[in-house]
Amino acid sequence: MSAAKNINITLQIWRQKNSKEKGKMESYKLNNVSTASSFLEMLDQLNEQLVNERKEPIAFDHDCREGICGMCSLYINGRAHGPDTGITTCQLHMRMFNDGDTIVVEPWRSVAFPVIKDLVVDRTAFDRIQQAGGFVSVNTSGNTIDANTIPVPKDDADKAFEAAACIGCGACVATCKNGSAMLFVGAKVSQYALLPQGKVEATNRVLNMVRQMDEEGFGNCTNTGACEIECPKGISLENIARMNREYLSASLK
Amino acid sequence: MKLDSKIPEGHISQKWTDYKDHLKLVAPNNRPKIDIIVVGTGLAGASAAASFAEMGYNVKAFCYQDSPRRAHSIAAQGGINAAKNYQNDGDSTFRLFYDTIKGGDYRAREANVHRLAEVSGNIIDQCVAQGVPFARDYGGMLDNRSFGGTQVQRTFYAAGQTGQQLLLGAYSSLSRQIGLGKVEMYNRHEMLELVKVDGKARGIIARNLITGDLERHSAHAVIIATGGYGNVYFLSTNAMGSNVTAGWKIHKQGALFANPCYVQIHPTCIPVHGTNQSKLTLMSESLRNSGRIWVPKKKEDAEAIRAGKLKPVQIAEEDRDYYLERKYPAFGNLVPRDVASRAGKEVCDEGRGIEANDTNEGVYLDFATEIQSKGKQTAYAKGNHNPSQEEILTLGKKWLEEKYGNLFTMYQKITDENPYETPMKIYPAVHYTMGGVWVDYNLQSTIPGCFVAGEANFSDHGANRLGASALMQGLADGYFVLPYTVSNYLADDIRTGKISTDLPEFVAAENSVKEQINKFLSNNGTKTVDHFHKRLGLIMWNKVGMGRNEKGLTEAISEIAALKEEFFKDVYVPGSADELNPELEKALRVADFIELGQLMAMDALQRKESCGGHFREEYQDSEGETLRDDENFSFVGAWENKGYDVTKSELHKEELKYEFIKIAARNYK
Numbered sequence: 064m065s066a067a068k069n070i071n072i073t074l075q076i077w078r079q080k081n082s083k084e085k086g087k088m089e090s091y092k093l094n095n096v097s098t099a100s101s102f103l104e105m106l107d108q109l110n111e112q113l114v115n116e117r118k119e120p121i122a123f124d125h126d127c128r129e130g131i132c133g134m135c136s137l138y139i140n141g142r143a144h145g146p147d148t149g150i151t152t153c154q155l156h157m158r159m160f161n162d163g164d165t166i167v168v169e170p171w172r173s174v175a176f177p178v179i180k181d182l183v184v185d186r187t188a189f190d191r192i193q194q195a196g197g198f199v200s201v202n203t204s205g206n207t208i209d210a211n212t213i214p215v216p217k218d219d220a221d222k223a224f225e226a227a228a229c230i231g232c233g234a235c236v237a238t239c240k241n242g243s244a245m246l247f248v249g250a251k252v253s254q255y256a257l258l259p260q261g262k263v264e265a266t267n268r269v270l271n272m273v274r275q276m277d278e279e280g281f282g283n284c285t286n287t288g289a290c291e292i293e294c295p296k297g298i299s300l301e302n303i304a305r306m307n308r309e310y311l312s313a314s315l316k
Numbered sequence: 317m318k319l320d321s322k323i324p325e326g327h328i329s330q331k332w333t334d335y336k337d338h339l340k341l342v343a344p345n346n347r348p349k350i351d352i353i354v355v356g357t358g359l360a361g362a363s364a365a366a367s368f369a370e371m372g373y374n375v376k377a378f379c380y381q382d383s384p385r386r387a388h389s390i391a392a393q394g395g396i397n398a399a400k401n402y403q404n405d406g407d408s409t410f411r412l413f414y415d416t417i418k419g420g421d422y423r424a425r426e427a428n429v430h431r432l433a434e435v436s437g438n439i440i441d442q443c444v445a446q447g448v449p450f451a452r453d454y455g456g457m458l459d460n461r462s463f464g465g466t467q468v469q470r471t472f473y474a475a476g477q478t479g480q481q482l483l484l485g486a487y488s489s490l491s492r493q494i495g496l497g498k499v500e501m502y503n504r505h506e507m508l509e510l511v512k513v514d515g516k517a518r519g520i521i522a523r524n525l526i527t528g529d530l531e532r533h534s535a536h537a538v539i540i541a542t543g544g545y546g547n548v549y550f551l552s553t554n555a556m557g558s559n560v561t562a563g564w565k566i567h568k569q570g571a572l573f574a575n576p577c578y579v580q581i582h583p584t585c586i587p588v589h590g591t592n593q594s595k596l597t598l599m600s601e602s603l604r605n606s607g608r609i610w611v612p613k614k615k616e617d618a619e620a621i622r623a624g625k626l627k628p629v630q631i632a633e634e635d636r637d638y639y640l641e642r643k644y645p646a647f648g649n650l651v652p653r654d655v656a657s658r659a660g661k662e663v664c665d666e667g668r669g670i671e672a673n674d675t676n677e678g679v680y681l682d683f684a685t686e687i688q689s690k691g692k693q694t695a696y697a698k699g700n701h702n703p704s705q706e707e708i709l710t711l712g713k714k715w716l717e718e719k720y721g722n723l724f725t726m727y728q729k730i731t732d733e734n735p736y737e738t739p740m741k742i743y744p745a746v747h748y749t750m751g752g753v754w755v756d757y758n759l760q761s762t763i764p765g766c767f768v769a770g771e772a773n774f775s776d777h778g779a780n781r782l783g784a785s786a787l788m789q790g791l792a793d794g795y796f797v798l799p800y801t802v803s804n805y806l807a808d809d810i811r812t813g814k815i816s817t818d819l820p821e822f823v824a825a826e827n828s829v830k831e832q833i834n835k836f837l838s839n840n841g842t843k844t845v846d847h848f849h850k851r852l853g854l855i856m857w858n859k860v861g862m863g864r865n866e867k868g869l870t871e872a873i874s875e876i877a878a879l880k881e882e883f884f885k886d887v888y889v890p891g892s893a894d895e896l897n898p899e900l901e902k903a904l905r906v907a908d909f910i911e912l913g914q915l916m917a918m919d920a921l922q923r924k925e926s927c928g929g930h931f932r933e934e935y936q937d938s939e940g941e942t943l944r945d946d947e948n949f950s951f952v953g954a955w956e957n958k959g960y961d962v963t964k965s966e967l968h969k970e971e972l973k974y975e976f977i978k979i980a981a982r983n984y985k
Contacts, residue, residue, distance in 0.1 A: 101594075147729075185382070220451065227481060
């Protein structure tokens with residue numbers, strides 16, 4: 064247990080006016096940052112300072128600030144979501160840093176996630192992959208059968224849940240040297256592969272999702288495993304293996 | 317204005333069935349001629365958009381996030397209720413209806429709540445069919461757990477991430493419709509105005525948050541599903557971007573705003589750490605099953621703890637005040653949320669709060685007793701009937717870890733304190749808003765064609781809300797209510813044809829938005845948007861928070877009026893209108909929060925009774941418990957806007973009739 068204290072830091076932050084203009088790193092000094100603050104609260108503090116100095120604040124994505132919405136991103140000191148494991152940037156706290164530190168902050172790095180402004184990137188490629196087949200084609204009419212007429216073994220349900228816990232933040236892509244989205248897509252394919260629902264469309268699902276993933280410009284997987292290490296939700300590489308099996312058997316049909 | 321709730325006649329158990337049988341329909345071949353706008357893509361919005369598209373309507377859906385999957389419904393932890401009676405413990409539609417009405421402190425509408433209970437079972441069926449991975453037992457059947465305020469096990473869950481899984485289910489259905497081209501999805505867009513033509517809702521003005529372009533979108537009906545307004549307090553458990561703008565804009569266009577003073581304050585959040593705090597984090601209520609809540613008996617001890625001179629473990633047992641166990645022996649630490657929250661505030665107001673921050677607000681949630689008893693129990697179960705203190709501690713902590721491990725880790729990440737070794741610090745925080753836009757039984761606001769769903773409307777939760785009931789309402793509205801009632805409304809629109817966005821009403825609405833934006837950007841004041849938002853939050857928390865009184869509320873109303881003047885005069889918004897400009901987005905939202913905050917204070921002032929989340933200090937019994945006044949206040953307070961000066965708003969009352977449930981006092985002693 065350590066009491067909160069205030070530290071002074073220097074930030075090197077990627078500034079880019081919009082998707083068309085070139086960006087560059089800029090340096091900012093920020094004093095009196097409480098070590099009890101989250102990383103995003105530190106950025107709030109910097110922005111408050113910038114606005115008071117009549118300078119343009121830094122745009123960054125964030126929303127729930129409790130580690131579940133997946134909106135926050137940020138490459139901090141060369142790591143997706145910064146120097147801690149199993150968390151999103153909103154759960155990273157300034158006590159991870161020391162007085163006098165220089166912290167480098169960049170947007171997600173991937174061709175498939177173009178920069179919109181400063182630290183904000185476009186992750187709609189993930190949405191388009193899901194729209195290509197990441198669902199069960201059930202009518203939303205409420206006339207489905209009683210839920211307990213579809214029994215699911217507990218182990219399968221638990222595994223499906225673990226895969227479904229992906230928050231779609233994109234850390235896997237950002238941290239992969241190939242910019243691969245296979246952990247994300249693998250998690251989604253796995254969720255449905257493990258459940259009895261939607262089995263009839265399993266073949267189309269995996270073929271369409273993988274096709275869309277390739278079209279979006281994500282790279283290939285070379286089993287380095289960086290994605291798994293940086294995933295804030297501990298999504299396992301097993302999901303990529305499962306997707307590959309699903310894809311192979313779908314391709315052979 | 318006369319409020320017509322349009323509640324159908326007949327027995328409560330037949331109202332919805334009979335009503336549905338007589339609603340007008342739109343034939344499948346006519347549905348592609350009709351456009352529907354859905355604003356917000358959380359549980360209510362995503363499920364509504366997917367359902368309308370499935371039926372064959374053209375849908376445009378809007379959200380301010382980069383993807384509909386990020387709506388704040390995703391953060392709900394506990395579960396979703398449904399009267400399935402899978403556990404054979406006597407649950408039924410009526411019991412769920414009864415518990416929800418009672419939990420709402422008899423300030424919700426009977427017919428709406430019964431309908432909610434009726435469709436609750438369908439929600440589970442629908443979600444399971446979509447592939448939502450709910451918890452299962454070893455037989456492969458769905459598992460249930462119990463939740464506060466009920467005596468049956470009716471809560472369906474997916475670990476502590478039920479909201480996430482339900483939202484991803486709705487998002488997958490929405491994604492399917494987007495893929496099929498039936499829904500046009502507008503991410504990073506914000507609705508800034510409603511467009512009315514001939515008195516009917518016919519479209520919206522939305523701002524593309526990336527380019528700043530103002531866009532005109534027309535439709536035959538507009539659905540608002542934009543969640544709650546807890547961020548009026550600046551600090552809340554809501555997502556940072558959650559806002560009331562869509563609801564407030566339609567309010568200014570004629571929709572009434574109901575029961576704005578009903579705010580749920582959740583007792584188990586991590587306390588504020590300092591002035592730079594942006595957001596509060598909820599610790600699951602389940603922790604109260606194992607933790608004991610206390611503060612020091614003596615003020616001096618609390619002061620010494622805050623100064624870092626004393627550690628909580630050094631306070632002797634007889635010097636601790638387990639105030640919930642003392643005041644509510646029957647329920648102890650498990651009293652409902654509103655009761656626990658108020659009791660915590662009381663001891664902090666007495667100067668016995670333990671958090672070393674500006675306000676000293678915080679109490680302990682202590683697991684030491686549980687570690688002892690569970691440690692001993694585990695040792696005995698292993699055949700060790702003479703365990704050492706060390707063995708007991710190890711086994712007890714292990715027991716806690718299995719049950720609450722992820723929550724303890726989360727707490728440690730945020731506070732840097734180890735809750736296995738030292739008690740957790742908690743304090744109440746704003747969590748959910750039961751008030752919202754007034755809607756009738758069809759979920760239609762007082763503007764024809766403008767419907768409001770989920771947390772954004774007022775309808776199902778009364779003055780208080782039980783756990784696991786918000787997710788239920790969002791999905792019920794979107795999947796199973798709106799598809800019927802909106803179709804009934806649209807049946808008259810099959811010959812209307814496409815609505816032109818060149819109509820003068822669209823031009824005027826767009827110009828008024830443009831004017832507001834330009835005003836902010838050219839204001840050239842001296843203070844940031846957050847500066848004003850934080851000040852508003854402090855007024856709200858201190859005077860329209862857990863305890864309210866006439867003096868405080870009267871002061872709040874005039875202080876907010878002054879703040880509003882200052883805000884418009886002195887706020888500084890950098891950047892321009894034609895780019896991604898988060899400061900501008902915030903300014904537009906805070907302008908609405910300020911006005912709503914004032915209305916919340918007015919509503920709290922007129923409601924001279926205590927009920928649920930609304931505790932008026934003047935109305936309590938001799939033991940400090942809430943004193944409801946059913947004689948005079950059994951009504952929905954619905955406000956009509958009268959222009960810039962919110963204090964000119966006019967109160968309309970919808971009388972609440974309890975025909976099928978007998979009203980009784982709530983007692984937890």
